[in-house]
Amino acid sequence: MKYFPLIWSALWRKKPRTIYTMLSIVVAFLLFGMLQAVAVGMSKSFEISGADRLFTAGKFSFTEILPLGYYSRIKSTPGVQLVSHASWFGGVYQDERNMFPQLAVDHETYLEMYDEFIVDEAARKEWARNKTGALVGKGLAQKFGWKVGDRIPIQASIWPKRDGRNDWEFDIVGLLDGKDENAKAQAEVLLFRFDYFDEARQFGQGYVGWYLEKVSDPAQAGSVAAAIDRQFANSPKETRTDSEKAFNQAFMKQLGDIQLIIQSILGAVFFTLLFLTGNTMMQSVRERIPELAVLKTIGFSDRSVLALVLSESLLLCVIAALAGLGIATFLMPGLAAKMPGLYMPPEVWAMGLGVAGLLAFIVGFPPAWRAMRLDIVHALSAR
């Protein structure tokens, strides 16, 4: 620690150069922070808590609809503690670009199933009373300026009402929030009552989109899932039950190589950066050869010279990484207004600092090695 002032002044030996180099690294980590937040956020928001939740959909595609009658049959399956169901509504609020999920759910069981959602007592009561009531995510309410008590129009794309028209209206009775960041992202939906949906739609009565189950013993989840599917084997509507997590992961995988694309972008960014920073470090050490020789003359060991140069590189990279990640974190709330649910996961900070350390070592090692191997006589005579 006592050498800190020495390292610090070496770092700022040529101010403009250090600043420009640092700014390049800041920019790279800004990009790293934002892209990783999206990548990690996407995969995490689908991992949701509650491994004991099962998901039952049509065997051949999750878009197949299932009879409402399956509810009581699933409920009586041994090991099943709670059953709920949901149906995809696929409506549009004002413009197709305002995409967010709307689900018609069994209002008596759904909030118990998703106990990571926070809904206040008044809203629960009002939802139980008001058949056309709906709960909306906090972020969505903010984005569209909705308040509790508002009546909002949604255009159906799949389900017309009995009269063949597409105009549905819902009363907002409360806001949905999540207990943690993942649940918050999950809560950005509009939930409305299935009984209203089933009664008001033109066709499809008595069918739901998918079932959700909670099992009493999570260790038995696999065999309970198999037991549910066995009940409906060889029936006109066969099912496929899996943990909700597995189902969501499979869905994420469908995006294909998004993760791979993000990683390749970051790879290109860091390769570029490596070259740039490495060059600066080399240059800076080259200029300081006589100074380093002086240090050695007055008794610094080879290894401490190595450590000095490496620390300088580490300092450069870590300061810049902190600044870049800081800016990314600062920008996140702005982005989240457009993409509700986006946030900066803490592990991105950890990953970022890890990468900064690695970067510092890779670019710092060659010049540090050179400084360590420096021959005092030659170096001083070069003066």
Add this chain to the structure above:
Amino acid sequence: MIQQVWAVTLMNLRAVPQRLGASLVIVIGIAGVVGVLVALLSMAKGFQSTLNSTGRPDRVIVMRGGAMDELSSVLFREQATIIKQAPGIRMGADGRPLAVSEVYMLAGLPRKGQTEPANVVLRGTEPHVFAVRPEAKLVEGRMFRPGVYEVIVGRGARDQFAGMHLGGKLPLRDGDWTIVGFFDSGGDVHESELWADAETLMQAGKRGAPNSVTAQLESEQDFQRFKDALTTDPRLNPGVQREPDYYSSRSKALNGLINGLGYTVGVIMAIGALFGALNTMYAAVSTRSVEIATLRAIGFGGAPVVVSVMIEAMLLSLAGGVLGAAIAYVVFNGYSVSTLNFQTFSQVAFAFQVTPDLLRQGVIWSLLIGAVGGFFPALKAARLPVVEALRG
């Protein structure tokens, strides 16, 4: 003046090999920016052109009014029959209208090398579909037969999904279906689909109604006549669209997303590369300060110095831009991928397209970065106090 610029520029460029490492910072930094930008934009381009090339202006697709896509549309059987008899539809050789009513379902099949199901479009159509969509042709095997569980598979789906060979069995609805043929439709979105007989598929999938009707019009001009006939019919509530309008509208969301990502990342990286370029050019100017001061002392003006430094920066950037664009072209042009089009909930296979326009755009970016990165160091060089520099 021109001669002075020429002389100073040549002097600068001759010195580039001596500062190879520093000069490479600009080249590689900008190659990175341009490479990533062009690669991302070419992905958006490839996806867009796959959807935009689908359909013909003289063909229409009819869905339920308000439905955004085929998956969300439901037409009743009798409505489909009425639509197929509407005026303006061309008659086939057999005297029947060139129109097909189709069921649009999704099936979950694993992609190559994976076990999780991905959504592939399973289209139930009529046996005369090749007369309605003449761009589609069987390239291997034979057509499916009605009444039996048989499918034909598009080329894109064949390349992306597992188990795609003649005679292969796919669990689609109510058990296994046999692959009897492969078709090609000129690289459009239908190549990512599986086609089977509509009636057979509706029975297997317990579905009572089709999703859409696609019809060949007598000519493009008959669109309005056809549309009016349908919209004024009280038995229908149709959404009538020309095919190209419908299919290109299905690429908007994903396309906007990839383009947005491409430009955001491009701009941020460009800023990073700009600092690298500034660093290099400041260093270049400072190592040459004696030469520059000498030139000024013997009567060279400030302008030639500014211009020459900028030319050097821009030439190095140009080299980077060309390198980055070339790498993007070699690595990504024609690279096939498949992703979920969340506007239709289904997998679409497409190939990256590195077009000349994108390459040009990449090179323009590199020149801009070079111009900005060279400008400030150039000013510094021109303002160099001659006496001090010579003394140094």
